[in-house]
Amino acid sequence: MTTKKSAPKTTKRRSARTSISIATSQRKVPKERVAAFAEAPLAVCETDANLQAVLKVVRNKEEPVEVRLAAIDTLATAAFSVVAFESCRHDYIATLREVAKDPNAEIRESALGLLAGEKDGFAQEKLLEGLKDPEKALVPPEKALQLLSYDVHAESYEAARNVVENPPSEVARQEALRLLAADANSGPLFEKLLRDKDEYRAVRQLSASALQAINPDKLQKHAREMLLDSSEYEDIQATSLTALNQFGDDEAVAKDKLLLKSIRRMRGKAASAKYKRNAKQFLSKYES
């Protein structure tokens, strides 16, 4: 049954050794070196010489930043092959820790991002330190909070609560709230934020998700109330409707005549076609 069609000619590619050699050569232009790094990511760990040459580029502050970032990306790609990468891992982590304190912000952020994904204790310590003392911060507070969310624990919650109480910026506050969504004790905070019509809508949306995770019954109750409230914002009602549709008690919703009436009204009144469609889909599920 198989039919063999004419295959294209094989692309002539440089050997992995040549690619690594070009990528790590300071005599080549940055653009060529960046491209060469992408050609042979799996060759990084083929020899110790390859690995050390790539790590040297990462560590060398005199190298162009885009080349150093490409070298980090190549290592990150090679790390997907866990077995082959095992012999490189120690030096890789040590180098990332070293450049986590690099003068260049992009290099720091890239290295700390990878270390955070590895649940690296050194990185967590530095991120927390920076939140407590902005003078020591290696990345902005919102990035630190996002990276700490890879491995949440009590100390991160404390740091996040401090940011919520004294936010250096709105984006940092929202990242702190995202982190606190993993904290079962934060239910009352998210209830308050969800029902506060003066609060940023993005925060109310985030609070709905957090509350659904922490206390689903509470979110379902609030979602219903917000759908019945004709003075509530349309976008928040859309979030409420999505919560009921996805996670609600189907039997209870189908019997809730007051709720269905309110959603019929929403379908008729909604300013946005998207919200109309959302209401229509909801009603088609629950109305017989």
Added chain:
Amino acid sequence: MKVEFQINNSTSPNARFLGWAPSPCRIRVTDPSGAVPPIADIAISCVSTATGGVVVFRKGTTGSFASTITLKVPTNGTSVPFFTAGRFGRPSLSNPDVRIEARAKLGLAGGPLILVGSVKVMVRVRKNAESLTAGERDRFVAAFAQLNNQGAGRFADFRNMHTTVSSPQAHGAPGFLPWHRAYLLDLERELQAINPSVALPYWRFDQPAPKLFTVDFFGVSNPNGTVQLSNTNPLQFWVTDGVQGINRGPRNNWVPTTQPGPTVITEAQTLALGTQYPAFSGLEGNPHGTAHTRWDGFIRQIGTAAKDPLFFLLHCNVDRLWAKWQRLNGRFDPASAASYDSNPGNPIGHNLIDTMWPWNGITGAPRPPTAPGGALASSPCVSAPGPQPLVSSSLDYQGSINATSRQGFDYDDVRFA
């Protein structure tokens, strides 16, 4: 007279899904009144909308497909086999949007063809995420959110299958492509258990994706690398490991809605990596690994990649590239040396005769300590690859070599033959 159809040799409505590969079907007379015994000539054809799915038919396992066939069906109830498939390039947009009809002449010769039976089906294939209708997109996203159920659903097993500890089962050796094919199929079947009209879309990482990276689909990254979603998008409730949301931000000033992934090799370059599997499997580095590391966030690292639903669309494209390469070079037969890398030094789980973890349930070195998720999900349409697939089961996914190997998925741009 009345007839009954069996699609995928089943009367179950859940089995009424077709791809480009031929599905075995049967037809039988259930009420012979009005027919002239012992045989009725029954014409089978399809009715579809202008933009919906279209199916074609043939009588046997070989030969060309036609838009109409006529079968001689005994009036005593004995069933007659035939084959049907989606017409390449005409997948369905919703379930079901194709009707297969049976017509027969009753009474005198020369009379009109009378409708004696029909069945509704869907031509369900994996599509480019950019080509989905709003309805297809919304159904897919809702099913995915439901599978995750805020981190408490069955999706947690899929995340636990793809970790640093389990990586040797799936990466860095020839089984990379077969393992991920089984992984995607398992996930897709779980999504279809929630909504059978859903098929896994793919992300063409070598092209801009202006529809995928919107608030109504997989989100827009804010400057901090946190994904923003609309109030109608069920993924706004995405939670993994207790943490709300998705971390994903394009690196190095890349704009994924207008630019292809930087340094990611193109589809043409990938297909030209080589005509033998060992050369082609170099795609594990670039484009696969490179597509992962174009981003900051979950998808950049093996231990966290599967927390981002985009991971599955990225891998769906990797699998599509393999399928396309297989079609281009005729590489479906596990017995053919060029179809796989059967190096005697392959680690366990990477040889054609090996079972694949975690579906085999085997734990303890050299396999991982646990086997999350149990057996591979079954399908009402096909029996392959079975609950505990072998590496070799993944190759002949369309049933090109052996019809019973067909796994029930196809790509919108990869033909059956």
